[in-house]
Amino acid sequence: MxxxxxxxxxxxxxxxxxxxxxxxxxxxxxxxPAQQTNLLQNSSFEEPYKGGIAGNWGAWHQELNSNPKPADCSEKYMVQPKWNGELASGGLIKDGARSQQVGNSFDTWRGGVLQTVNVNPGSTYRFTFYATGRASNEQYPAPSDASVNLGIRAGIDPNGSGLWSDGDIVWGATGSPHMSGSSGNWQEFSVEATATGSQVTVFVQSDNSGPQQCRKHLDAWFDQSQLIEIGPPPTNTPPPPPPPPPQPVVTNTPIPPTLTATSEIPPTATLVPTDTPTNTPVPPEGGIICTNAFADDNANGQRDADEGYMAGVTFSVANGNAVIAQGVSVGSDTPICFEELDAGTYTVGQQVPRNLEMTTAATATVDLTAGSIISLEFGSRVKSDDGDEISSLTPTEEGSAGTDDGSSSGEGVSLLAIFGLAAIGIAVVLLVVLIILLFRQQRS
Ligand SMILES: [Ca+2]
Ligand SMILES: [Ca+2]
Ligand SMILES: [Ca+2]
Structure with a gap:
């Protein structure tokens, strides 16, 4: 017991x-904390690749001082790089079977890939990815030249503009994960931002531009990315500003229009100032914004060598909410230039005719400094007859246009109906009066 x-x-x-x-x-x-959902599509940069760009991602790059290029890499300049799905083993893939490679030979570049994601306004998000890079005049696997700044960093645009040039992008710390010999040197890059709208755009960047930074191999590899919601904003912060006006929907991945800062003045083309007196003296300190529309037949957001220009695209330049100038593309390589602009922040937008669809974002926000020229190229292409594609196109534009048509034709019908009813009413009254008169005549 x-x-x-x-x-x-x-x-x-x-x-x-x-x-x-x-x-x-x-x-x-x-x-x-519960396992957070990765909000990115194709976060590991796997197949399918199109034009060297991993599916669900869009390419972006900046051009600067590139035409003509400074001799002997004596000054900072940026030239469009090439995108490629990396297949090679030997440390160039962090996970899965592919990584996103971006690179140039000898020409320095700034660019990467981007993705726009639906989010909860006011919530804070963390974007991370892994990257490694290589700068060398010698063939792989010679070690990377650590004197070259690879300028790799992560960015989030809190309102999902899809534009690398947008002024409110939050950028993380910059690093140079140089490969040593035959093995990758994968390092994590991260940034956090609070969404101000219902979408954010995440940016993967390398910027190796700078004097004497040119090398035969200037490559970066990106892999294993993640965007997670890390929580609502602190309660003591003011509520987020109201979301911006909805941007016209861009087909495919929103790819920013090509932005180029050039040093030579392109020929001036048709300019339709809406508000500027024509006899204003030219302020020598003014800046210039040049725009053009290219025929982006393959809808990759870039003007490829075999692609021309698009006529009939209307450009608007707005300062704040006020549109200060408009112009229409002429379908040639002659850009539409808006001159005598005061230094400041401008929103430049494209409006395409109904038979076209945009392949880049509809607007770009640029900071214009005195004496500078900013060139923007917007992409669009002729809508296909494919019903699916067109139905997925710009629902807001199509919808509002349809509503306009509907309401105007609806008004026409109702006016006709009112006139008809009124006419019948008058006829009835006249008939009654006639009968009464006849009746009285007979009685008298
Ligand atoms: Ca991968
Ligand atoms: Ca923005
Ligand atoms: Ca193209």
Missing amino acids: KISISKMLLVMIVLAVAILMGPGRNAKVAAE
Whole structure:
């Protein structure tokens, strides 16, 4: 009996301890943050690739001082790089079977890939990815030249403009994960931002531009990216500003229009100032914004060598909410230039005719400094007859246009109906009066 009582006591003690420990353990488990959902599509930059760009991603790059290029890499300049799905082993893939490679030979570049994602306005998000890079005049696997700044960093546009040039992009810390010999040097890059709209755009960047930075191999590889919601904004912060007006939907991945800062003045073309007196003296300190529309037949957001220009695209330049100038593309390589602009921030937008669809974002926000020229190229292409594609196109534009048509034709019908009813009413009244008059004549 004694033994079984002590056994029972032991069992009770064990049970008591288990009961006491149980809630604590459960509480600890509950306190751990749940596995966050990765909001990115194709976060590992896997197949399919189109034009060297991983599916669900869009390419972006900046051009600067590129025509003509400074001799002997004596000054900073940026030239469009090439995108490629990396297949090679040897440390060039972080996970899965591919990584996104971007690179140039000898010409320095700034660019990468981007993706726009639906999010909860006001929530904070963390974007991370892994990158490694190589700058060398020698063939792989010679070690990377650590004197070259690879300028790799992560960015988030809190309102999802899809434009690398947007002024409110939050950029993370910059690093240069140089490969050493035949192995990758994968390092994590990260940035956090609070969404101000219902979308954010994440940017993967390398910027190796700078004097004497040119090398035969200037390559960066990106892999294993992640965008997670890390929580609502702190309660003591003011509520986020109202979301911006909805941007016209761009087909495919929104790819920003090509932005080029050039040093030579392109020929001036048709300019339709809406608000500027024509006899204003030219302020020598003014800046110039030049725009053009290219025929982006393959809808990759870039003007490829075999692609020409698009006529009939209307450009608007707005300062704040006020549109200060408009122009229409002429379908040649002659850009539409808006001159005598004060230094400041401008929103430049494209409006395409109904038979076209945009392949880059509809607007770009640029910071114009005195004496500078900013060139923007917007992409669009002729809508296909494919019903699917057109139905997925610019629902807001199509919808509003349809509503306009509908309401105007609806008004026409109702006016006709009113006139018809009125005419019938008058006829009835006249008939009654006539009958009464006839009736009175007969009686008299
Ligand atoms: Ca991968
Ligand atoms: Ca923005
Ligand atoms: Ca193209």
